[in-house]
Amino acid sequence: MRLTTLRMNSTMISFKETNPKDVIGSTKVPFDLVPESAIAEMATSFLEGALKYGRFNWRVMGVRASIYYSAMRRHMAKWYNGEDEDAVTTVHHLASVMACCAIIIDSKLCGKLTDDRPPRVGVSGRIDELAEKVAHLKHVFEGCSPYQYTIADSCELAEAATPTRDCPTTVCDCSPQEPWEEQP
Secondary structure, eight states: EEEEEETTTEEEEEEEEOOHHHHHHHTTGGGGOOOOHHHHHHHHHHHHHHHHHOOTHHHHHHHEEHHHHHHHHEEEEEEETTTBBBTTTBBBBHHHHHHHHHHHHHHHHHEEOOOOOOOOOOHHHHHHHHHHHHHHHHHHHTTTOOOOOOOGGSGGGGGGGGOOOOOOOSOOOOOOOOOTTTTO
């Protein structure tokens, strides 16, 4: 029997290189890649839903794709705007987004998804085409280095921001300005 030894942190681990379970297991869905922290957060969103609507209600009652898409966008907008958790439930907005995605996938598998998405258009192709425009804009403004605002520059933190702007192009007015001053 040939053993291979690995050092993981301060622990030595030995395993059989020809373990048949390793060979078979490595061809299956890698659940070990999904962070348990995300699953735990998503579980709180599912608990909220179970308390409001009943466990696995979507498998029986069905859902519309547009309702869950809208809910995901609302949660994403709130999260992106700096609100990590719902003010009332304290459930993380991203956990609610994950739960919405999971419900859409599961309800489709159960035959309970009403797919009311709009008719298809060439969005994928258009997104790919717009890559050229992105490259063009980056080229036009390659000499500019405007201050890039983040959530750290929220109103209560604006005084801490020290924006610097420098732009050699004549395309824009990149004169230095404090973030709380009005644009000319």
